[in-house]
Amino acid sequence: MYDFRIAADDKAELYRQLTQAAEALTAGEPDAIANMANVAALLWEALPDLNWAGFYRNVGGELVLGPFQGRPACIRIPFGKGVCGVAAASLEPQCVADVLAFPGHIACDAASRSELVVPVLHEGVLLGVLDLDSPSPARFDDADVAGCVELVQRLSERFAGVA
């Protein structure tokens, strides 16, 4: 049984603990899907006010649904489409305060109001994206972006399946 106690007053500390727990959870495991599944579960458990947390994988230049927590979601997203597709095409994190105002946003769960999508790269290759959705507008800020960017950078080998 894994029982990580993640609690912090500020987001930087929260993400530090989260990343540490994610590294411990995936240590020595070469299966990328298993690692994404456990990290999605960890994020879901530790981050408040989410309605979706998970991964889309880059499969031949298209985003395909990966391990996640939350409601069933759209399976395939072309690069450049929706928040996830824009993150994949631009290789830049997308922090969207109001998804209803984002052109081309893909509404997998009608409850979503804000979204953070971070590209996952390993050795310059795009493996996919990490996607967090919230039912609250403007749920994500610069500290969430920095925390998630750091987390996926530190874990990239585990998501590439070479750890």
Ligand code: SME
């Ligand atoms: N809203 C995303 C699609 C994925 S779901 O949120 C899980 C988008 O616009 O790319």
